[in-house]
Amino acid sequence: MNISRASDYAIRGLVYMAKQPAGTVCYVKDIAKNTNSPASFMSKIFQTLAKSGIVDSFTGTKGGFTFNACPEDITIKKVVEIIDGPIVLNRCAVNKSSCRNAGNCDVHFMWADIQKILTKALSSYSIADFATDKKKVSD
Amino acid sequence: MNISRASDYAIRGLVYMAKQPAGTVCYVKDIAKNTNSPASFMSKIFQTLAKSGIVDSFTGTKGGFTFNACPEDITIKKVVEIIDGPIVLNRCAVNKSSCRNAGNCDVHFMWADIQKILTKALSSYSIADFATDKKKVSD
DNA sequence: ATAATAAAGATAATTCATATCTTATTAAGA
DNA sequence: TCTTAATAAGATATGAATTATCTTTATTAT
Numbered sequence: 001m002n003i004s005r006a007s008d009y010a011i012r013g014l015v016y017m018a019k020q021p022a023g024t025v026c027y028v029k030d031i032a033k034n035t036n037s038p039a040s041f042m043s044k045i046f047q048t049l050a051k052s053g054i055v056d057s058f059t060g061t062k063g064g065f066t067f068n069a070c071p072e073d074i075t076i077k078k079v080v081e082i083i084d085g086p087i088v089l090n091r092c093a094v095n096k097s098s099c100r101n102a103g104n105c106d107v108h109f110m111w112a113d114i115q116k117i118l119t120k121a122l123s124s125y126s127i128a129d130f131a132t133d134k135k136k137v138s139d
Numbered sequence: 140m141n142i143s144r145a146s147d148y149a150i151r152g153l154v155y156m157a158k159q160p161a162g163t164v165c166y167v168k169d170i171a172k173n174t175n176s177p178a179s180f181m182s183k184i185f186q187t188l189a190k191s192g193i194v195d196s197f198t199g200t201k202g203g204f205t206f207n208a209c210p211e212d213i214t215i216k217k218v219v220e221i222i223d224g225p226i227v228l229n230r231c232a233v234n235k236s237s238c239r240n241a242g243n244c245d246v247h248f249m250w251a252d253i254q255k256i257l258t259k260a261l262s263s264y265s266i267a268d269f270a271t272d273k274k275k276v277s278d
Numbered sequence: 279a280t281a282a283t284a285a286a287g288a289t290a291a292t293t294c295a296t297a298t299c300t301t302a303t304t305a306a307g308a
Numbered sequence: 309t310c311t312t313a314a315t316a317a318g319a320t321a322t323g324a325a326t327t328a329t330c331t332t333t334a335t336t337a338t
Contacts, residue, residue, distance in 0.1 A: 001140070001141070001142055001219065001223060001226045001227075001228070002140070002226075002227055002228050002229060002230075003140055003228060003229055004294090004295065004296090005295070005296070005297095006295075006296080008229055008230075008231075008246075011246060012245070012246070015245055015246070027314090027315070027316095028315080028316075029314095029315085038296085038297065038298090040296095040297060040298055040299085041295095041296060041297050041298085043315095043316070043317085044296090044297080044298095044317090044318090046316085047316075047317060047318080050316090050317095057315095057316060057317085058304085058315085058316080059302075059303045059304060059314095059315060059316045059317070060302095060303050060304020060305060060314075060315060060316080061303090061304055061305040061306065061312095061313065061314045061315060062304080062305060062306090062314075062315075063303080063304070063305090063314075063315045063316060064315070064316080065316085076249070080140065084140055087140050087141075088140075088141055089140070089141050089142060090141060090142055090147055091141075091147075092147075106151070106154055106269040107147075107150060107151070107154070107269060110215070110264050110268070110269075113260070114257070114260045114261060114264075117256060117257070117260045118253070118256070118257050118260070121252070121253045121256045121257070122253060125249050125253075129249070130245040130246060130249075143325095143326070143327085144326075144327065144328090145326080145327075166282095166283070166284090167283085167284075168283090177327085177328065177329085179328070179329055179330075180327065180328050180329085182284075182285085183327095183328085185284085186284080186285065186286080189284090189285090196284065196285080197283085197284080197335090197336085198283060198284045198285070198334065198335045198336070199282075199283060199284075199334085199335040199336025199337065200280095200281065200282040200283055200335085200336050200337040200338070201282075201283075201336075201337060201338090202282080202283045202284055202335075202336070202337090203283070203284080204284085
């Protein structure tokens, strides 16, 4: 019941990028350093982000990644789904037919309900919410 | 971002028990059969449930497990926490000090917020909600 | 004494998370 | 043009957690 380190790093990495002037080419090395994450792992994560299209990648010297979307449009749900795959709280949450207890599953409705609540919450935040220092909240 | 098989089995097992007359001694064998789950795994799960106190266990012939609480009091959150441990969406969700980016963590507030929403949803359902056939919802 | 049950512990299989290593690509400079 | 350094892409490896299974022991009703 948690997001992966990879999703956490991806979110932090995208927030870092969104804080730079639009169009800035960022190196994994710098993204990793500024987010306290392992560079080699971050590299893998940004490969996945690039495949999804929300960042662009450029290989070779002076290559790197650029943010390829409006930070407002990139919700936390979207990032988590790109990295961890679809959010499925329980295997029977999606549809009853994929459930082992098909046709007689007591809990299907509950998981569908809770999942809806969770995904709504994840959709209510975007990368843009963290891209300015204004947003800081004290403990 | 999902509950474990173990939690799923635990919930189904407890629902099965709650459907029996109060005080009924249930065998793991029967619980497993009626929930389409592996008996040996279910056995382990019920050991954990017994340790937590929400079921009682009796060894020996005619031994088994009894439901040791009001099904209304056993929320889904409680079961998941007994089996999977505390619900922590992201390691920095609990408190900022446990976060690698302590003192400068953009996303702490978000995870604390989403976690609160999720745990509230998990607390809004209890085993009792599924212990009668009245509750059935069509797809 | 026997059979039925759970408890406890050991082990195994599989999957997933978390990386690291090697290769390909490119820009820039010699 | 050739070499080098910097970079991402892709392949591989490690380790931990999940999901079991199996075996032995303890307990108890018959």
